[in-house]
Amino acid sequence: MIICKSPAELQKMRRSGLLVYGILEELKHMIRPGISTAELERLAEKRIREAGARAAFKGYYGYPCVLCTSINDEIVHGIPSSERLLRQGDIVKIDVGVELEGYYGDAATTVAAGGITPPLERLLRVTQESLALAIEQARLGNRLGDVCSAIQRHVEAHGYSVVREFVGHGIGQKMHEDPQVPNYGTPGQGPRLREGMVLAIEPMVNAGSADAKVLEDKWTAVTADGGYSAHFEHTVAITRNGPWVLTRP
Ligand code: MF3
Numbered sequence: 001m002i003i004c005k006s007p008a009e010l011q012k013m014r015r016s017g018l019l020v021y022g023i024l025e026e027l028k029h030m031i032r033p034g035i036s037t038a039e040l041e042r043l044a045e046k047r048i049r050e051a052g053a054r055a056a057f058k059g060y061y062g063y064p065c066v067l068c069t070s071i072n073d074e075i076v077h078g079i080p081s082s083e084r085l086l087r088q089g090d091i092v093k094i095d096v097g098v099e100l101e102g103y104y105g106d107a108a109t110t111v112a113a114g115g116i117t118p119p120l121e122r123l124l125r126v127t128q129e130s131l132a133l134a135i136e137q138a139r140l141g142n143r144l145g146d147v148c149s150a151i152q153r154h155v156e157a158h159g160y161s162v163v164r165e166f167v168g169h170g171i172g173q174k175m176h177e178d179p180q181v182p183n184y185g186t187p188g189q190g191p192r193l194r195e196g197m198v199l200a201i202e203p204m205v206n207a208g209s210a211d212a213k214v215l216e217d218k219w220t221a222v223t224a225d226g227g228y229s230a231h232f233e234h235t236v237a238i239t240r241n242g243p244w245v246l247t248r249p
């Protein structure tokens, strides 16, 4: 069942969304060669505590951290570590979720450590564009498949592939609500989008094959072929005035 949120609930989700946004902005500016993902974790943990919020991921099915930090061929759910330092040319996906006054916000971005090659820049750009195109479809009159297919169409037109094992999701008083929001689909299919629905839309895009596997740590998902992967995510409400990106000012 897809839960539609009232305007008052959307205002609460907006507060969670802006907290997530602010943390991601601060983390983005910390990214440079030599920093560890544990330093990012510490900052995020502090900001969430200061805001009187709760980290959404920590303890979720036993996940150990506040952030997911996934480097290069790691797709999602990479665990922050003080051992692994970012190097020039790496990309890091930072995913953060919070609960504030009972409502969740969830967003992710991919950031380069120092300069990256033009092909890698293109992967990031196309993934971010696919999220923008999907958000554009998150409006009354459309169906869920319009959102999902917009991602797939753009990604595949550029020769990349969308990951199948992980999907976006409804979000509200739980981090994961109905519906699932795959990064592939058919236009005109699926549930109709209604006022007050909130979706976490999160394209995960591989430069090579779509196949993924999970490492020994039981969390880190990596590309099967070792190719790079990019991830961007926003929490988006469907309103009568069009898509409202809650995790962006
Ligand atoms: N943004 C991810 C999601 O929506 C993060 C979940 S990580 C987990 O599923 F550890 F909490 F599972």
Ligand code: CO
Pocket: 106, 107, 168, 169, 200, 202, 233
């Ligand atoms: Co999510």
